[in-house]
Amino acid sequence: MIPAIQRAVILPVIERLRSEPISKCLRELNRTQWHSHEQLRALQWEKLRILIEHCYRNVPFYRRRFDEIGVRPGDIRNLEDFAKLPPLTKDEVRFQRTDLIDPTTRRRVEHCRSGGTLGIPMVLVRDSLASAYMRAARARGLGWFGIRMGERQIRIWGVPLDPKAARRERRKDFLLNRIRLSPFEITRETVRSHFEAMKRFGARYAYCYPSAMYRICQIMREMGLDARGLPIEFVVCSAETVYAHQRAVIEETLGCRVIDEYGCNESGLIALECPEGGMHLSMESILAEFVERGAGPEHAEILLTNLDNFSMPLLRYQIADTGHLLKKRCSCGRQLDIMSFDAGRVLGMLMAA
Numbered sequence: 001m002i003p004a005i006q007r008a009v010i011l012p013v014i015e016r017l018r019s020e021p022i023s024k025c026l027r028e029l030n031r032t033q034w035h036s037h038e039q040l041r042a043l044q045w046e047k048l049r050i051l052i053e054h055c056y057r058n059v060p061f062y063r064r065r066f067d068e069i070g071v072r073p074g075d076i077r078n079l080e081d082f083a084k085l086p087p088l089t090k091d092e093v094r095f096q097r098t099d100l101i102d103p104t105t106r107r108r109v110e111h112c113r114s115g116g117t118l119g120i121p122m123v124l125v126r127d128s129l130a131s132a133y134m135r136a137a138r139a140r141g142l143g144w145f146g147i148r149m150g151e152r153q154i155r156i157w158g159v160p161l162d163p164k165a166a167r168r169e170r171r172k173d174f175l176l177n178r179i180r181l182s183p184f185e186i187t188r189e190t191v192r193s194h195f196e197a198m199k200r201f202g203a204r205y206a207y208c209y210p211s212a213m214y215r216i217c218q219i220m221r222e223m224g225l226d227a228r229g230l231p232i233e234f235v236v237c238s239a240e241t242v243y244a245h246q247r248a249v250i251e252e253t254l255g256c257r258v259i260d261e262y263g264c265n266e267s268g269l270i271a272l273e274c275p276e277g278g279m280h281l282s283m284e285s286i287l288a289e290f291v292e293r294g295a296g297p298e299h300a301e302i303l304l305t306n307l308d309n310f311s312m313p314l315l316r317y318q319i320a321d322t323g324h325l326l327k328k329r330c331s332c333g334r335q336l337d338i339m340s341f342d343a344g345r346v347l348g349m350l351m352a353a
Contacts, residue, residue: 006150006177019108019128025136037335047307061099087316105311114265130309134268137282141272153178156208183212191219205234210242217253228255267304278330278338298324
């Protein structure tokens with residue numbers, strides 16, 4: 001599909017059907033990324049204040065929790081007060097899911113699964129506005145590299161096992177101007193097939209698991225395939241840590257730039273790498289706390305709060321990752337916080353498209 005047609009015709013229809021004002025959110029985020037750091041923190045606090053009041057008024061879990069610890073929304077006057085609330089654990093999300101959902105919500109919602117370390121997946125609810133901001137934040141980050149919404153995309157990603165869900169994903173792939181290649185059973189035969197598909201489709205960028213693209217690139221080199229002749233200029237790596245040796249092999253093999261993305265289904269897009277290499281937090285939608293637990297400042301526990309998801313709010317959610325907030329500002333000029341995370345993070349991430 002021609003990208004211009006996709007942007008002008010298909011994307012507006014998708015936004016209306018999903019009740020997701022992605023374009024409006026993107027225009028907003030393109031403005032706020034240039035706000036001062038003080039303005040961004042003030043925006044975070046105002047959104048958090050409204051969310052806290054909503055949680056106490058409409059979400060049974062938080063009404064009960066606040067009452068148990070003797071706190072009212074008005075007692076939380078700043079981020080320091082907010083940091084005194086108990087973190088939300090994965091088990092609480094898994095086993096008290098119903099009480100974490102706002103029964104009064106009128107927003108359109110989508111249900112998504114996040115992998116569970118205990119073999120019990122979490123079924124999450126994200127409302128249309130939170131989804132719109134998540135997708136807009138990704139579009140903003142890709143726009144830093146000149147990648148526009150609607151451009152062709154190679155997606156090296158899994159497919160649901162359920163046949164009905166798999167058919168739905170194939171329809172989404174067509175409408176979103178992308179083709180999906182399997183990241184599993186990577187052999188010479190499948191790599192040859194992937195190579196030909198990439199060449200035919202003509203996408204400027206790929207979205208993938210770094211481990212899968214790394215292995216594909218290794219086999220391309222072994223087979224002597226002219227991977228640099230492919231039109232791919234950027235590879236967006238998500239769901240796993242992209243290690244330095246993987247980045248080097250992918251960039252050398254394809255002659256492209258690797259872009260790192262950090263996110264999870266529970267909280268959405270958390271951070272995305274800019275052209276200067278800064279891992280920028282999506283401050284307008286995500287409040288990320290870095291709490292030292294005795295392992296040193298560079299290995300702080302990361303707690304996340306999505307500021308837009310009113311249908312299933314997760315306050316101070318323990319993502320089970322560690323990292324740290326960098327004190328410096330990025331040379332790109334954006335005042336969005338930049339972070340670093342520990343290698344080997346496990347996200348259980350199956351972020352919606």
